[in-house]
Amino acid sequence: MRTLSTLAELASFRTRAPSAVVLVPTMGALHTGHAALMDAARSRAGGGGTVIVSIFVNPTQFAPHEDLDKYPRPFEADLARCHEHGADAVFAPSVPEMYPPGDSTFVEETTLSRGLCGARRPSHFRGVCTVVAKLFHLTRPDAAIFGEKDFQQLAVIGRMARDLFPGLEIIGCPTVREPDGLALSSRNRYLAPEERRRAAAFPAALRTAAENSSPREVIATATALITQGTGSVPEYVEVVDAETLEPLQTLDRPAVLAAAVKIGETRLIDNVHLAARHAKI
Numbered sequence: 001m002r003t004l005s006t007l008a009e010l011a012s013f014r015t016r017a018p019s020a021v022v023l024v025p026t027m028g029a030l031h032t033g034h035a036a037l038m039d040a041a042r043s044r045a046g047g048g049g050t051v052i053v054s055i056f057v058n059p060t061q062f063a064p065h066e067d068l069d070k071y072p073r074p075f076e077a078d079l080a081r082c083h084e085h086g087a088d089a090v091f092a093p094s095v096p097e098m099y100p101p102g103d104s105t106f107v108e109e110t111t112l113s114r115g116l117c118g119a120r121r122p123s124h125f126r127g128v129c130t131v132v133a134k135l136f137h138l139t140r141p142d143a144a145i146f147g148e149k150d151f152q153q154l155a156v157i158g159r160m161a162r163d164l165f166p167g168l169e170i171i172g173c174p175t176v177r178e179p180d181g182l183a184l185s186s187r188n189r190y191l192a193p194e195e196r197r198r199a200a201a202f203p204a205a206l207r208t209a210a211e212n213s214s215p216r217e218v219i220a221t222a223t224a225l226i227t228q229g230t231g232s233v234p235e236y237v238e239v240v241d242a243e244t245l246e247p248l249q250t251l252d253r254p255a256v257l258a259a260a261v262k263i264g265e266t267r268l269i270d271n272v273h274l275a276a277r278h279a280k281i
Contacts, residue, residue, distance in 0.1 A: 001082065002089040010091050010138055017088075020049030023141035025132055028055040028092075029072040029186035030081045033176035037145045038085035040173050044143050052139050053082045055092040060099070060106070061127030072186060091139070098134060107133040107164075109156045112245050116152045116258055117269065120235060128153060129160050136165050143169040147176075149183045151256055151271045155245055175270075177203065183270050190266040199263050201229025206272045210257055213277055215239035215248050218257055226261055235260040235267070239274065251277040 004010045014021070022041040026034055041051045055078055062068040075092070082090050106126050112118075113125035136144065144161075146154045158170045176184045181203040182196075191199055205225030212218045219237050226234045240247055242254040255274040260267060 001079075001087055003079065004089055004091045005093055006097055007093070007138060010089075010093075013089055014139060017050040017052075018048055019142070020045050021139060021141045022049060022051050023135060023139050023144040024051065024053045024087075025135050025144065025146070026053060026055055027057045027071065027186065028078045029074060029189075030055075030078045031184050031186060033147055033149070033184035035081060035085050036176050037147060037173055038082065038087060040171065041143075041145045042086035044145070044171065049142075050088045051086055052089045052091060052141070053087045054135055054139075055082075055090060056098060056131065058098075058127055058131040059095060060130055061124050063121060063123060066121075067187070067190075072189060091135075098131065106130045107160065109160050109163075112152065112156045112159050115240070115245055115247070116236065116238060117260060118152065118156075120260070125153070125156050129156065132157055133160065133164065136161070136168065141168065143171055145171050145173060148172045149175040149185065149270065151258060152245060155243075181207070183268075185268065187266055187268070190264075192264060195264045195266065198230045198232075199266075199268060202226055202259075202261055202263075202268055203270050205229055206257055206259060206270055210272045210274055213251065215251060215255070218251075218274070222257065222259060226259065230261055230263050232261050232263050235262060242273065251275075 022045040024037050024041045045051050057071050059068055107129040108126045109129050118125050154172045161168045161170050180200040182199050205222050209218045209222035212221055218239050222237045237259045239255050239257050242256050248255050253276050256271050257274055258271040260269045
């Protein structure tokens with residue numbers, strides 16, 4: 001496995017890589033969910049293809065009050081996990097390598113990024129799209145793998161790829177969860193033991209609420225159960241179209257129940273897919 005830290009090293013590696021290149025973009029602090037993404041990438045690339053994992057804590061997707069400085073960076077452990085799960089190269093650039101001094105160019109998706117997390121973190125998806133577009137340009141992958149826990153991010157990147165990188169396959173992988181149902185996240189390690197116990201009520205509330213028959217009932221149930229179980233009022237609870245991310249009034253098409261809640265100082269997001277309940281009128 002090669003470790004690459006500069007654009008020149010990546011370019012040299014890429015010129016010798018086989019045609020089937022699969023990218024797994026990450027910010028590091030890798031866990032079992034990331035391992036599942038790497039396993040999916042290895043399967044997609046096949047025995048003769050190349051899996052590139054990027055590790056880069058991207059400053060442009062953090063607001064000034066967020067956790068950029070304390071975001072975990074266990075680099076050696078991350079390298080070991082990448083090697084264990086079949087990565088051929090790890091691209092781990094510095095901030096100046098990705099954002100040269102005086103940089104002033106950004107990539108922005110303007111529709112799918114407006115609601116949900118995008119409404120609460122106004123510059124977040126501009127930062128995500130910018131860094132992912134750079135990674136796509138630099139690695140020229142045939143496919144890229146992302147987790148469905150960040151459902152809005154997956155949708156936004158899928159739209160950007162369709163618009164700017166035709167032919168690039170974006171693959172979403174199911175959310176990997178702890179035994180108690182909490183979605184795996186690098187930020188889970190911020191939770192104190194009592195906060196971690198309360199956090200398990202978050203996915204449980206979404207699963208229970210998903211059994212209701214209308215978006216209004218789903219949202220009301222989820223909001224009440226999240227508040228009761230976690231001790232925190234959710235930042236948002238919404239039922240949206242699975243493709244457009246527009247809010248729905250009826251469950252007449254595939255939908256997603258998406259929510260965010262802050263427990264202590266840790267912001268958690270999660271989602272549950274909802275099947276159509278009746279024919280569209």
